[in-house]
Amino acid sequence: AKPIAGVKGTNSERTFIAIKPDGTQRGLVGKVITRFEERGYKLVGLKAIAPSKEMAEKHYDDLKARPFFGGLVKYISSGTPVIAMVWEGKDVIKQGRAMIGATNPLDASPGSIRGQYCISVGRNIIHGSDCFEAAEKEIGLWFGKAGELIEWTPANVEWVQSDN
């Protein structure tokens, strides 16, 4: 089987994308998924999960010293579903971050997801892994069980991807 985050720099690179509770509450799930689908990326894992406080803390453990950490954990573990996804394709980690836009939506370009749908850093609707090591950690945390990620070939692959 393929490594959990695929192989960095190849067509099999993977990233962890999550629609946060505000994105779910606001009915933006379909719009976010559509952007990744239409760009040409492949969905290899998807589930709705209401994360525990411990899960939220693990996901954001690099931010535990920040003053907003408590509020962030409460927001993510509110009980509203987080839509956890793994997307695969060339340069998906960096491109996913660009599609999402800056952390503070007021700095995000208007064409990005945050730039189109939000105005508050504390309610910025979506998460994306910021590097390959983060993708490995996050995919492992949210999709730990074998069989949750599916290897498949989209019918349109030759019309989306050409390697020469």
Ligand code: GDP
């Ligand atoms: P991201 O990778 O763009 O999501 O940004 P970070 O990894 O720096 O922060 C993770 C998340 O913490 C952000 O997406 C926000 O939800 C939240 N966050 C970051 N900075 C702030 C802040 O200054 N205030 C609040 N309330 N939340 C923040």
Ligand code: MG
């Ligand atoms: Mg981050």
